[in-house]
Structures are given as structure tokens and as C-alpha cells.
Amino acid sequence: MFTDISNAINKSSKILIIPHYNADGDCLGSSYALKLMLEELGKKADVVLDEGDCEHRILKILDGVRCKNDAFTPDLVIAVDCADKQRMGTRVSAFDSCDLTINLDHHVTNDKYATYNFVNPVAAATGEIIYELAQFMNIKLTTQIVNNIYIAIVSDTGGFAYSNTKPHTHSIAAQLLEYGINNAFISSYLFDMNNKKRIELMALAYNSFETFYDERIATVSITDEQIKKLDATDDDAGDFVSIPRSLETAIVSMSFREIEGNAVKVSLRSQLVDVSRLAKQFGGGGHERAAGCTVRGSLEDVKKRLVTEAEKRIKLEVRIR
Numbered sequence: 001m002f003t004d005i006s007n008a009i010n011k012s013s014k015i016l017i018i019p020h021y022n023a024d025g026d027c028l029g030s031s032y033a034l035k036l037m038l039e040e041l042g043k044k045a046d047v048v049l050d051e052g053d054c055e056h057r058i059l060k061i062l063d064g065v066r067c068k069n070d071a072f073t074p075d076l077v078i079a080v081d082c083a084d085k086q087r088m089g090t091r092v093s094a095f096d097s098c099d100l101t102i103n104l105d106h107h108v109t110n111d112k113y114a115t116y117n118f119v120n121p122v123a124a125a126t127g128e129i130i131y132e133l134a135q136f137m138n139i140k141l142t143t144q145i146v147n148n149i150y151i152a153i154v155s156d157t158g159g160f161a162y163s164n165t166k167p168h169t170h171s172i173a174a175q176l177l178e179y180g181i182n183n184a185f186i187s188s189y190l191f192d193m194n195n196k197k198r199i200e201l202m203a204l205a206y207n208s209f210e211t212f213y214d215e216r217i218a219t220v221s222i223t224d225e226q227i228k229k230l231d232a233t234d235d236d237a238g239d240f241v242s243i244p245r246s247l248e249t250a251i252v253s254m255s256f257r258e259i260e261g262n263a264v265k266v267s268l269r270s271q272l273v274d275v276s277r278l279a280k281q282f283g284g285g286g287h288e289r290a291a292g293c294t295v296r297g298s299l300e301d302v303k304k305r306l307v308t309e310a311e312k313r314i315k316l317e318v319r320i321r
Contacts, residue, residue, distance in 0.1 A: 002136040004116045005102055009137070012076035014044045018095055019080050020087035021050035022234070022265070025058050025155025025190065027081035030104075030126040033148035034080060036064045037130070037139045046070060050089050056235050061189055062151060063144035076100045079114060081126040083107035083285045104129050109276055109285030121287070124164040127152025131172055146179040151186055159187050163271060163289055197232040205240040205255070213311045216251040216320075218244030221299060224258035241267040251318060252278075252310040256303055259294070264302040267292045272318050273310070281309055 009015070015038055019027040031047045038045035046069040054067040077098040079085075082105060085092050095101060103114035106129060108121040123129050127149045134141060134149075153173060157165045160173070177183060194202070205220040212219070220243045227237045241255040253269045266282070268275040268291045275291040282305075284293020295302045314320070 002118065002133055005104075005118055005133070006137050008076060008100055008102060008116055009038070009041070009043070012043065012074075012100065014072050014074045015046075015076045015078060016074040016094060016098075017045060017047045017078050017080055018082065018088050018091050019047065019049065019053070020082045021053065021089040023050065023053045023056060023081075026125040026127055026152045028053070028056060028058055029062060029148045029150075029152030029155060030130045031080045032062045032064045033127070033130050033145050033152065034078065034104075034133075036142065036145045036148065037134055037137075039064075040139050040142070040145075041137075044070075044072065046072075048091055048094065050091065052234050055233050057195075058151065058155070058190070061186065062148050064148070074098055076102065078102040078104060080104050080130075081106070083110045085113050104133070107276075107286055108288060109280060109291075122166070124162075124166060124169040125153045125156035127156070128169065128172055131176070141179065143179050143181060146176045147181045147186075150176045150181055150183065151190070154183075154186060155190060159191055164287065195236065197230050198236045198238075200230055201226065201232055201237055202240060202243075205243055209244065211247070211250075212307050213314065215247065215249040216314055217254070217307055217310050218247040218250040218252075219254045219256065219303060219307070220244050221256040221303065222258065223299060224260065227258075239267045241269050245269045251314050254303075254306060254310070256299055256306075258299050261296075262298070263294055263296050264299055265292070265294050266302065266306060268306075268310075273313050274317065275313075278306070278309055278313050282306070 017031050019031040035045045035047050059065045077095045101114040103117040105119050106123040106126050110119040131149050208221040210219050244253040251272050255267045257265045274288045276286050279291035279293040282293040282295045
């Protein structure tokens, strides 16, 4: 299943890895695991982060991280966890300028834009795909590679709590744990630890909590002014969708975060509605149960539009008693 991708990697010597902008734990863990795997094969490899992602707190527990990269012209570029080329941001020029490209992803909305594409929407995380690629290519797994893959999988499954977690996910995790990684610390760092600014933003998010459509839609919001007042980073202000998601009556949960340029970053979750379709209506994408988009407009306008469309999707897809 990885034959063409394996051949492309083997014949290349200088490889760039591009994760999506606003990178999450799966994206970053997968990218740095892949970097270390390529180095095990004797390749020169670098992960090129979006400028804002260099401050992501998860980088502190990943191995092989180096935000300052060596300048070189790659003979292969690999996009990791990018549903489309636009998710690369300004780094798409590096992707487009290379004749040989690979796309490794698990988003159902992926449009297969590379020379070679491996897209598996059934995979709980791109980290699963990276692990399977290592197995296929007989790459020696070091503790550092395993640490990064485990972080990727734990991040995108919510600590194995989300519905995307399958028996195969647990099987891979069990094999990774055989390498002696500190899984308890990883889980605590990812899901229990927050700095003061993030906790203050969480409090503001709780205060913004609203419900619509007889409490079937739940939302929280963070404004750009609140973020700046606390001198918080994008990482501090990251996804708060778990707050509305915890409402027992919520069918669709949303978090809204104002960003510069008169735009709003939206995260969507549901156990009953295909939110990837909802996100796609607004130029975004993702998974059936977890998706997102960035929408131009004021916070209130964007919220109103998303809530209206979410109500329509619930009426279409859910039998309301």
C-alpha cells in the first residue's frame, strides 16, 4: 500500500516536511516522527513550521524539534495532515516548486493533490499512518520516534476518548508502549496542564457560553481584544470546543476565536452530525465528527451564520424526538 511512497522516499536524499498551519498535536507529532524516521534512513530532513507554530507548547515534549532549519533545495516534499494545499499557508510555494511530492493524511475531505497520496479517513490520526509507513519500510523505531507517534495518536483521539478510536488504534498504542515511553506524563501534559493565561482565557470562554435551537447547539467565543489584553499566544487561545461539547443536550458544539484580518477560526464537534460538511460550506474541512474552518467577518456575524447552518444540518441528519 505504501510502495510508490516508499520508492519515492528511497530515491530522495533531501526531504522537506510540511505540516498544516495552526498545527495540532497529531500534525506536529506525525511530522517530527517522520523527520526522525527519514534520518534513520540517512536522509537530510527538516520540518518547516508556519511561523506561529514555533511557539506551540507541544513542541516541548516532542523529540527532534528544531525551528531554525538549514536552507536546502529538496528533491521531495511531504505534506503531513494537510487536507488541501491551502492548509500549508505560505509554505505551499515550497511544495509547488518540487517535482516530487507526497501527501499523508486522514481527513475525509482531502483532495489528493500530490504526486503520491496516502489518505486513510478510517485512521484515528495521521500518526497511525506514520507508524504503518515505518513498519512497511522496516525503519528501526527508536524511543524518540515512538514518543512522537504516541503523542500524535493521543492528541487526535482525546486520550482515546473520541469515537474515532478503533481497536486498531489501541493495538498500535499497545505496541508503542512496549518502548517504555512515559504515557502518563504525556496524557497529563496534553489534557491536564495549562498556563495561567490559558486558564484565564478558559474562564472567559465559559462566560461566553450560549445555546441555540433548544440547547441542541452550544457555543463559546473568544475575542481578539481578550487575547491581546492577556498578551496570550495563539496556542494559549487554542481550541475551547470541549466546553460546549460537554453539554449533555448538545448535538453540534462550536468554538469561535477572532483572529486578525476580520476573520474567525471555528472548531466544530458532533456525535450525530457530519460537521465536515458544515465546515466545507465555509471553506474548511476535517472529519465527520470533528472539523473546522476560518471564516471572514465579524464574530457575531460568523456565529449567526454557522448556527443557522448547523440547525439546518441537524434537521437534515438527526431524528428529533
